[in-house]
Amino acid sequence: MLFSEELRAHAQPIMTAIHEHPFVRGIATGYVPREALIFYVEQDFQYLSEFIKIYATAITKLTDRTEIKFFANAIDFILNSEIHPHHVFCDVAGVQYEMLQHATPAPKAYLYESHMYRAADTGLLLNILAAFQACPWTYHEIANKQVQEKANNQANPFKGWIDFYAKTDDDSQTTVSDQIFDWIDRLASDATSLQREEAMQFFLKSCELEWQFWEQAFYQQDWKFKKTISSATLKHI
């Protein structure tokens, strides 16, 4: 069994819970509460900014130009394309995107970002890719399932969001997610079983954190002492 098949098999209960999450179901049925959409975009905007820095860290571990290009493309994708699905949510919520670009990470976003940095700190590309892969993989799975359900119909205000994430790369039929699984399999074939176990942990925790990200937005879960934390500045320490 390929390592990527093992990853998907182990992640299945988490993926099922993501498909069934009320936020994700709401995208399919065309209704998500406004506060949830706003909280999501606020958190995702800052999460993706952090993600760019994590990719930049990944680049420092590479020598092969094709591999460097992959992460450079990922950065470009976040900066220039990932704004479209955010605009879909903003339009439905009736808010200006610019209003939502000043948030600080809520607990689960903070945990997800810290998890990604921990993967980057191991210095192993297999861990970095495994931790990263939950992101494109779960979004492709969500969108593809919703296309199969014909949730991307004209009546659905989230049609643009679903179509965006269901898209394959350019003209080819392979998605970014497929390419990463192939890359993970190549690296895993030269790895020890202990290294594969570690990568598996990074992947599964990222998958859970994807679920947590939806949950956090749906219920607007923030720091209990948010005011205390955000009102303190360095000069008070």
Ligand SMILES: Cc1ncc(C[n+]2csc(CCO)c2C)c(N)n1
């Ligand atoms: C929490 C969270 N997880 C995944 C994505 C989606 N996403 C972000 S980057 C990327 C692929 C980059 O190559 C994809 C699919 C998101 N927006 N927010």
